[in-house]
Amino acid sequence: MRLAYRMWLDADGRAFGEGPAALLDLVRTEGSLSKAAARLGMSYNKAWRTLHAAEQRLGFPLLDRHIGGEHGGGSRLSDRGEELLMRYQALHADADREMRRLFEEHFSDWP
């Protein structure tokens, strides 16, 4: 038996959780939302809607979108998107550690 959990930032509804975080993390390395979506086996449309919904709840853009240009379209994180992702990932890493510790504390001697 193990402890599992999901966490998300809530702003009058689910605003930012695993889905948007995974997409932003991949946009950071891949440089485009379509490549990020592909890496997750997600359609571009689904990825776009996922981030759009998060942006609506949060009230600020997560991506700076560069449409067209010399190398075609691409995306990178907005400054606030970058900051949010960094904080979310740091919080998530701490939460993972705490949840493991608490499970151990309460269930290590579970028969």
Added chain:
Amino acid sequence: MRLAYRMWLDADGRAFGEGPAALLDLVRTEGSLSKAAARLGMSYNKAWRTLHAAEQRLGFPLLDRHIGGEHGGGSRLSDRGEELLMRYQALHADADREMRRLFEEHFSDWP
């Protein structure tokens, strides 16, 4: 903005989380699964299936069922069900506190 989360015990799949815990907690005070289900606005059938699925994953009964008898049917928690619920609730209370603390730590100065 606030941090929300859901936790559950996993045993080759979701075995025990908010739903079963809320039902068991009410069986403890109400003395019957049908009354517990009613308090949650849940059908008896749904409540029974929820606990049955948890019992299948966990591999032990959560309820001692008393069918018939002087006062009609009733249920109380099995010893292991009681022990599991106590530990789950204690873990959950600690997790609530830790998650609030971590959110404060990482997001108190979020603009």
